[in-house]
Amino acid sequence: xxxVEQHPSTLSVQEGDSAVIKxxxxxxxxxxxxxxxxxxxxxxxxxxxxxxxxxxxxxxRIAVTLNKTAKHFSLHITETQPEDSxxxxxxxxxxxxxQKLVFGQGTRLTINP
Amino acid sequence: xxxxxxxxxxxxxxxxxxxxVTCSQNMNHEYMSWYRQDPGLGLRQxxxxxxxxxxxxxxxxxxxxxxxxxxxxxxxxxxxxxxxQTSLYFCASRFGTEANTGELFFGEGxxxxxx
Numbered sequence: 001x002x003x004v005e006q007h008p009s010t011l012s013v014q015e016g017d018s019a020v021i022k023x024x025x026x027x028x029x030x031x032x033x034x035x036x037x038x039x040x041x042x043x044x045x046x047x048x049x050x051x052x053x054x055x056x057x058x059x060x061r062i063a064v065t066l067n068k069t070a071k072h073f074s075l076h077i078t079e080t081q082p083e084d085s086x087x088x089x090x091x092x093x094x095x096x097x098x099q100k101l102v103f104g105q106g107t108r109l110t111i112n113p
Numbered sequence: 114x115x116x117x118x119x120x121x122x123x124x125x126x127x128x129x130x131x132x133x134v135t136c137s138q139n140m141n142h143e144y145m146s147w148y149r150q151d152p153g154l155g156l157r158q159x160x161x162x163x164x165x166x167x168x169x170x171x172x173x174x175x176x177x178x179x180x181x182x183x184x185x186x187x188x189x190x191x192x193x194x195x196x197x198q199t200s201l202y203f204c205a206s207r208f209g210t211e212a213n214t215g216e217l218f219f220g221e222g223x224x225x226x227x228x
Contacts, residue, residue, distance in 0.1 A: 001172075009153070032215050042217040043203065044156070089155060093215070099144065099163065100171060101217065105155040 002027040004092050006104025014112050021107045022040055023090035024072040030092040035074045036066060038087045038106075047088075048075070078111075085111045115140045119204050119220035126194055127228050134189045134223050136204030142218070143209030145187035149173065149200040150222075162187055163209055194227040201225075206207065 003026040013019045025033075034049035035068040050057045050064045050073065059062050061080075076083055089102040117138045126132055138145065146161035148171075158171030162181040178190040187206075190193055191198060204220040 006155070034215065034217070036217075043218070044217075046216045049215060072184050099209075100158060100161065101146070102158070102172075103148075103156040105153065 002030055002037070002092055002094070002100065002102040004090060004102050004104040006090050006107060008107060009105065010108045012112060013080055015080055015082060017080055019084070019109055019111075020026060020037045021075045021088055021090070021109070022072060023074070023092075024070075025092040025102075026070075026071065027094060029094045031102070032093045032103050033064070033066060034091050034093075034101075035062075035075050036089045036091065036103075038089065039085070039108045044089060080111045082111050082113060085109060115218070115220050117204055117206055117220040119223050121223060122221060123224050125226045125228065128195055129193050130189050131192075132194060132225075134166045134191075134202060134204075134225070136187045136189065136220060137185050138187075138204075138206040138218070140206065140218065141184065142206035143184070145181065145204065146171070146217075147177070147179065147187070147189045148203045148205065150203060151200050158187065159202075191225075194213065195224075196227050199225060199227050 006023045032053040036044035037047045038044040047075040048064050049064050061078050063076045084107045087108050089106050120135045125145045143164045147159040148156040157173045160179040202223045205217045207217045
């Protein structure tokens with residue numbers, strides 16, 4: 001089955017700097033890679049996703065890149081702000097298969113003022 | 114308002130006392146799933162359901178049961194809870210095919226403590 005590894009587990013950056021979180025997956029058949037943000041005491045919510053036929057996707061200050069050959073994908077947050085502080089989860093799924101969405105272990109991102 | 118509703122939100126129980134956590138969604142989603150969240154382990158899937166009367170095990174199904182008699186409801190049953198089932202539980206739903214967005218909508222979570 002699919003296995004998703006996420007690094008780092010904690011990340012601290014200065015406000016205004018960029019943050020990068022990386023994930024690797026094991027199943028080359030996975031074709032959908034979402035990122036979820038979970039603020040303290042709240043539910044996870046989708047912030048961006050990418051499908052396997054696309055190499056990069058941007059939405060304002062956040063972007064996701066996918067390298068299918070290396071089986072890894074990354075979340076990039078630019079010009080970080082205090083409200084970006086949260087736990088971020090990557091995930092992978094193969095829609096045509098068992099449709100089990102497997103999450104990474106999570107990254108606690110702290111933005112220092 | 115489109116939402117996934119879980120109940121109870123907080124529960125303290127004792128070992129062996131059967132309990133059910135309900136989950137209901139109003140978005141006509143085919144796919145529903147239960148996750149547990151533990152520190153350092155992320156979100157681990159317990160069970161999922163592709164549609165009514167179709168359920169399958171996730172990665173950590175031991176000690177849990179589910180049913181999907183109606184499209185909108187997907188209750189999680191702990192027949193004989195044990196302390197290692199103390200956790201934060203999330204129900205989630207989405208459309209069933211990749212033609213849709215694939216976005217998973219989560220409930221607010223149920224924090225369960227088993228003494």
